[in-house]
Amino acid sequence: MSAAKPPPLPAILIANDLLSGDVVFYGDGGWTRHPAEALLAEDVAAAGRLTAAGAEAMRLNRVVDAYLVDVELSAGGVPVPRHFRERFRLLGPTIRPDLGKQAEFPGLAAQSGRTR
Numbered sequence: 001m002s003a004a005k006p007p008p009l010p011a012i013l014i015a016n017d018l019l020s021g022d023v024v025f026y027g028d029g030g031w032t033r034h035p036a037e038a039l040l041a042e043d044v045a046a047a048g049r050l051t052a053a054g055a056e057a058m059r060l061n062r063v064v065d066a067y068l069v070d071v072e073l074s075a076g077g078v079p080v081p082r083h084f085r086e087r088f089r090l091l092g093p094t095i096r097p098d099l100g101k102q103a104e105f106p107g108l109a110a111q112s113g114r115t116r
Contacts, residue, residue: 008070008082009041009042009043009044009047009070010040010041010042010070010071010072010073010079011040011041011047011050011068011069011070011071012025012026012035012038012039012040012041012050012068012069012071012079013025013026013038013039013041013050013051013053013054013066013067013068013069014038014066014067014068014069014081014086014089015031015054015057015058015063015064015065015066015067016063016064016065017031017062017063018061018062018063018064023089023090024063025037025038026038026039026050026053026054026057026066027039031057031062031063035078035079035080035090036076036077036078036079038079040071040073040079041068047068050068051068054066054067054068069081069082069083069086070082070083
């Protein structure tokens with residue numbers, strides 16, 4: 001039997017808040033809506049701690065679908081998901097960039113490659 005493949009690093013923990021449905025990130029003070037406040041796992045041990053925190057939050061019915069997302073750091077130091085699915089979850093639809101998360105987190109859309 002082979003060992004489990006280590007997660008791509010660096011990574012952050014992403015989930016959906018069970019009550020609001022918002023995309024949330026695990027930060028130093030718990031769950032947050034802003035990716036800049038997410039804890040960054042840069043090694044396997046830190047990734048394991050984030051995974052355990054996500055499993056516990058799901059067990060307590062605080063969040064659903066918690067998993068690690070590999071990220072790159074923007075020029076401003078904000079973790080930006082490398083894959084389209086998570087970037088889309090982060091910012092929402094691109095129809096109205098003046099509304100929603102794209103408007104709430106100015107500059108993040110450009111940092112993540114989502115511009116109109």
